[in-house]
Amino acid sequence: MTERIFCFGDSNTWGYAPGDLMTPRYPRETRWPGVLARLSGREVIEAGLCGRTAAFDDPDMPGRNGARALPRALEEAGTPDYAVIMLGTNDCKRVYGATAEEIGQGLSLCLDILAGVILPSRILVVSPPYLGENVWRPDRDPAFSPESVALSRELKTVYRAIAAKRGHLFLAASDAVRAEAWDEEHLDPAGHLRLGEAINAALFGGEGQTALKPGAGANAGSDLPGRSQAE
Template sequence: MKHILCYGDSNTWGYNSETDARFPFCERWTGRLAAELAPDCRIIEEGLCGRTTAYELPLEPGRNGFAYYPTALSSADPLDLVVLMLGTNDRRKQLIVSPEESALALERYIQFTRTPVHWSGRQTPRLLLVSPPEIDPAIAENEFAFYYDENSVAHSRRLKTVYRRLAEQYGCAFLDAAAHCGPGADCVHLDAAGHRALAQALAIQVRQII
């Protein structure tokens, strides 16, 4: 059996903007991916609302994704594949982080993952970089305008370019989530249809990798 760690933010955690709760596992893209790949693969879901690539959020402790990443790797070891989908929370107005800085942060993930001696790994897993769904410009009209503005939207659209370049540089697999799904009514988070579409696209990609 192959073991796959899915490391991300609220779209990996499964935040449901319509209920302010969490989608059931069977409806989240991680759960759907598990069903698609069963019984040959085990999905290890590691999502957290507000998680950034490597940056601290004011008044939201524990959201620096890289700070927890070594623990997640060690806990899930041995791993065959790590799926990384981060970057949306880097777009928050409070951070003012560029897409290139998000890519630099992800580069640290790649280098760290490929040096298992640093995290007590038994083997070196493959990596699949996923550029997250783009933020919808209509966000200016809802409550999430507190966190995101027009620059956030523009930068979210550039992530696929810099992430693809990074994946090519390091020989990682890559998927542009925005080519398969978009956010729901709140302009940030996937709805049920988005989770389904992302899982289907990832299932095809993962089968090619492992």
């Protein structure tokens, strides 16, 4: 029986393509869950939703609370063999006024639910890509603030500690990709490719990596030399 991977996240898991009014979602083969499916040879269940938080209720968009939505999503998915969770970007919005530790508490609520049906060692916690320095500008996403940018960089350390304490796998998306799209919030197609490669490597040691163009993931990521860091 083919193993199944459950991917739970926000717009970067859903595959939002900023600026494209005709096709606002990247094709399946472009989105990182599709890349993961191709590389790993496993069935991938996509459970991404634009605007989703780890555990906050969005005052303008109902149904975005990840901890509330996760039990239903898991029920619909059946019993997956692995899980990948990447949330936290939307929790950095100014409306919540949250700290990185509070966002981590919300993530932990989701992990409690996942660990009820999936082995802890088969759950991959992914800290999201850093927000760009100008993401908060009116022509981009004013739901964020300059403080949101700094907050997004704190999640890596908090999430790593949570994963280690709970016995989960961990990957910092910022080690592999940056929010290259014009809005400084979402991944472009090349970013989806690199993130799919990195997640496959984190889960399975990179098995099947040659299925993609050699070197496609090289020299990319917000933690590479030449990129300013704040952790």
